[in-house]
């Protein structure tokens with residue numbers, strides 16, 4: 001422990017604590033820009049400087065550990081002036097116009113200018129060169145607005161281990177981006193959007209589909225339906241000043257009706273369907289291997305996260321046949337909407353517009369993949385991030401907090417608790433195991449509260465094993481087998497797990513979610529997502545799961561119905577045609 | 591006119607040579623993880639520049655993202671992705687020079703050499719760079735050609751000055 005004084009107030013903190021954290025203990029918030037939780041402090045932007053007695057220069061609070069007897073002044077004139085100077089320099093180079101900027105509701109630079117009382121720009125400097133990069137389906141980069149804090153670099157290389165963004169050149173000419181200052185489509189970016197989630201300003205944002213959706217809603221010839229991913233309901237509230245982790249499922253449904261969608265459906269329904277297909281696929285792979293002694297790719301990897309798919313296509317082609325052939329729940333929904341639902345309602349597929357609300361920017365990429373269409377009609381037409389839906393609701397003048405609760409429409413409205421937990425790391429695996437276990441044994445899943453404890457929480461790589469006993473005759477080849485499963489979230493952690501598998505570590509089934517925490521921490525979620533926010537959203541999701549009677553995908557009566565009426569059985573020919581696909585190796589560099 | 595000095599021969603064959611050279615290095619050092627900066631230094635030293643294709647090869651072999659490799663190359667002024675010309679023209683764009691017409695001078699140099707900043711003329715005679723304050727603000731606007739300082743340069747005099755080096 002070390003004792004120090006901050007603004008003359010004593011505080012005791014463990015050795016190694018930074019000044020920034022020690023100040024927070026006292027309720028003093030020092031502004032930061034380059035600092036990113038869970039990563040090594042870079043000390044690059046200097047917006048966090050404080051005065052330390054005896055030190056010759058101002059000290060970066062984020063990167064400096066406290067020492068015994070230290071006397072820190074966060075609020076002296078010198079400290080305030082230095083921070084303001086740094087900010088004014090940033091503002092003088094910044095080429096952006098708050099009036100028309102999509103970040104003007106949550107921009108950290110603008111907030112700092114207000115907080116520090118910058119009322120005029122004292123310096124008229126050369127502006128950062130403006131180049132707008134719209135080359136990828138998910139993201140837009142605006143170099144003029146970039147303040148070179150490098151948070152995106154940190155997240156892309158340290159958290160995701162993709163490394164698409166890096167400072168190029170140096171000094172004033174530095175730009176943050178791909179090699180040779182080219183556009184994002186020139187490198188193997190997986191479109192996860194974590195960079196857009198951590199960027200403090202409007203320099204990396206999602207490609208906005210709001211106008212397209214309004215146009216569809218305004219078109220009387222179109223029948224516009226919407227699906228909402230499991231992770232939206234635990235985060236959308238933050239766009240309306242609710243505490244993170246407030247469930248707003250009912251209000252969200254009502255708001256979507258107010259926006260004019262003809263039907264409000266739930267991606268959770270196709271999450272249940274995914275479990276049926278993917279669970280069955282796993283059992284088939286195991287059977288082929290253990291009974292027929294065929295050479296099958298195991299472990300099986302989940303396929304719901306499009307950033308992960310991109311990653312595998314670029315970086316681990318030799319593992320592509322391990323990935324489940326199931327389309328993601330978003331795409332299963334789209335495929336069924338334009339086949340089953342179109343038939344059921346007598347509509348032409350081309351007159352139905354499918355809008356998704358997703359926590360994810362990579363879903364924008366996924367929706368435009370050629371594999372995800374039938375006769376050149378895309379299964380999903382537009383993808384809104386949680387943030388974009390928040391903006392649309394604001395644009396429509398809907399007073400979200402005052403809305404009554406609504407209920408999702410049939411036939412894609414009813415879902416189990418297993419579908420809810422698709423939203424967080426470990427959830428898809430738990431949902432799958434709940435179902436697979438019951439299919440194989442015919443007995444209720446035995447774990448307390450239906451949770452697989454070791455798969456819960458924010459640990460980067462999680463493992464569990466479960467011995468299968470008392471199998472039904474059809475599955476007796478699995479009698480006594482210990483099912484081994486692994487879970488990773490963030491691509492950096494997924495890389496570690498893949499390397500372990502390469503080294504011979506054995507698993508049957510692996511879940512990977514691209515974003516830290518899973519979809520609840522997706523690149524399209526309200527900013528800023530910290531671990532505290534992740535935990536709150538995850539708790540909300542488990543609460544939604546536990547609050548339901550129906551908690552297992554295979555018990556969902558509407559799932560049973562769609563198999564009876566339309567699909568036949570899991571992995572049937574129709575399922576294969578509509579709900580499954582294959583992925584291909586993509587060359588890494590153009 | 592062929593350049594007398596042949597440290598930087600034609601791009602195409604030169605590029606192939608660099609790529610072959612890298613292949614040999616990687617073949618020899620198989621299984622040994624290489625490190626980036628020494629490899630870049632070696633290649634730059636032998637060939638005078640690091641073409642994009644070479645950086646991509648290095649990125650793949652060392653399993654370092656291309657953006658990071660290019661970032662490192664861009665950070666050290668010692669490295670260049672363009673073959674350097676016989677003469678390096680550096681136009682100061684520091685504040686003093688900028689306000690005293692440095693920007694117009696740069697424009698005139700670009701026009702005269704028909705290249706952008708960071709490029710080299712096809713005959714390999716001149717490379718164009720910009721600088722940020724050469725510490726000679728009193729003489730602004732300043733241009734450096736190799737080690738010569740040209741002071742108070744007017745845009746209209748640019749062609750004349752460059753001619754001296756053309757030979």
Ligand code: SF4
Nearest residue numbers: 096097098101107202
């Ligand atoms: S990034 Fe922030 S400061 Fe810049 S224009 Fe947008 S809102 Fe304004």
Ligand code: SF4
Nearest residue numbers: 156189190192193195
């Ligand atoms: S979208 Fe993901 S992979 Fe692409 S640049 Fe951003 S963080 Fe990196």
Ligand code: SF4
Nearest residue numbers: 146147149150152199
């Ligand atoms: S793009 Fe955003 S996160 Fe990246 S360096 Fe620029 S301002 Fe920072």
Ligand code: FES
Nearest residue numbers: 034043045046062
């Ligand atoms: S936040 Fe401390 S230096 Fe950037």
Ligand code: FES
Nearest residue numbers: 682684687724726
């Ligand atoms: S600004 Fe050009 S020499 Fe100082």
